[in-house]
Amino acid sequence: MTSPSAADRPAPSSAPLTAVVTGASSGIGRATAARLVADGWRVLAIARREERLAALAEETGCEVLAVDVTSDDSVADLAARVEELFGGTLNAVVHVAGGALGVEPAAEADLEKWQGMYETNVLGAVRVTRALLPAVRRSGRGDLLFLTSVAGHEAYPGGSGYNAAKAGEHMLASALRLELNGEPIRVIEIAPGMVRTEEFSLVRLGDQGKADAVYDGVENPLTAEDCADVLSYALNAPHHVNLDLVTVRPLAQAAAHRVARHQGL
Template identity: 75%
Template structure:
């Protein structure tokens, strides 16, 4: 009886790599944690260094302080991707954004509108533009844009946020057309009502008013719910592109239709 031939140990496939913006809180933080748990090598970025340091300690992700509205800061991010991942990147997850203010168009705070456009739209474009060469170099890339149901239907006192998120939606659509034929997916995830620790508080500037947004809704979406969907879209086989996924809690049928006080 002859000995069985020795088997050559298999070299494990290298981990997929991702940059995630807006990682200091909410959906961005939950997404960085989820992708790291799924085995991705994650570079999590945001402006608040102390929060990033806690995220790195808790989840093992790499972190870097980045302001997506600052070209020099984004250029430093591209240089870090070159250093950390050898200039090859599998996913850019554009989550940095936010809503500021709740005034009608006739009384709009144009500084707030400018801030929303700079963060949500130009921030997405600036980061994507800087990291597109690394996505191409990987041969397996994904650009994910976190928009909102606010991109789909206008509502009173939301014109600035509607406009900014609709801008993001159009950027994603244009990118998908422009990158057709390349191995790069463009994915858009559009959440409805999500309860995080900061979104409504930052928008309204008042804790009591922020709580009223979710009054009577037992189970609004959580940051982790959104991170689950984001991770699913990025972990799907590369030939599967989730062009646009709209997610809402069961209590919310539309931006203007929320079933409250019914135990959902």
Template identity: 80%
Template sequence: MSAAAAPAPLTAVVTGASSGIGRATARRLAADGWRVLAVARREDRLASLAAETGCLTHAVDVTSDSSVAGLVDRVDELFGGSLNAVVNIAGGALGTERIEDADIEQWRAMYETNVLGTLRVTRALLPALRASGRGDVLVLSSTAADAAYEGGGGYNAAKAGERMIAGALRLELNGERIRVIEIAPGMVRTEEFSLVRLGGDRAAADRVYDGVEQPLTAEDCADVIAYALGAPHHVNLDLVTVRPLAQAAQHKVARGAGL
């Protein structure tokens, strides 16, 4: 008797894969045996990720309809139009101004990447998720979606909007074989998030983590994402909030406590 053929690997598109949580997630899923299409705008960073992990890559701007249409074509080419997971990591924060001093263009950019980017990619790839018979939409939101804080209005609004996409989609897809998962990290230290938010001011970015010895890492978040996607498909983690031990709430951080 011939040996049974090995099952085909699960497939995933991971956005925001050039750095931070997106890159760590693409790396982790590839290590777990997924066939990963890692997407981001920066082709040089995608090339280094591919060399490191064997991930497939495609340059995509999630704020562009035509770019996302090209992603659909790439998924069809690589995976035959069938896909198991869309992992929406692309996003980020810009600025810490009060509402009265808000930079409209920064707010617009946050809305385009976090909210409309997630919408574009998810909407475009839903047919491929349906075709697989085992689909997942994962949205990386933030504890910034839980409650407002001074200087965070734009990011609060963007991440709350992204949360509403996940919630509405879960209701709309009820009865289909597609899970909708939301992962909401608190304080995470990555190489770019706070630096970009604070306009490249390294000292200011470092102060965000003053007195916190172990903020979350991108790899911590990737572990949670991999667990959620790898759980038996009848198990849906609707919303997972993940914070470092030092952070009890968005406004409550034990600094200097050795945590």
């Protein structure tokens, strides 16, 4: 997918568009921050790991800030930094921070893992939205983009905790779209299927061998850059065009639990 041509985009203003990208220390968040900088956006990339953010800043020239989206104080610091960097206006908040923990069935649920997933995927997104929505409103051309998952739309065995968290984030986006109707703010949801990144399955499963096995025999699972391409298209489309919900999967995946696997791959 390619971004809209220059002829299809709104006439450029004197200043570049601005974005905050959460979860930018790795995977889709990192790829998205880099892609938006390449598209000409001014980007503030946030995550918890300062050393990874420093490497991203050196590579792309984006601004960075260490932020924990589960902390009110940390997100307040983010709002202050947006005020300082962008004059209190902001065009886009790109919610990528999240993730899955464990694959236990609901009958054996580890409630600390469930709480961790809800804190990051749902409450973290709410907290950042609440803090930055005033700046998005002031921009006159705003976007709230939520990277959810097919797991928020399709249940699968061993996914109940992540299913519940991502379904919650999906409903947050859906409610915001109704609540902000009539304002110049798009609410966009991108729901990827199987994406192979360096950390998602490793963090979820806690073992590199198990993480690698998730992708065994799968021809061309999505990459972080594939997802960043879709996010870039959604954010750069003419502002009257809203991609309410986009599901993006590798060709090998027909559903969250249905993946074609071939020996020797």
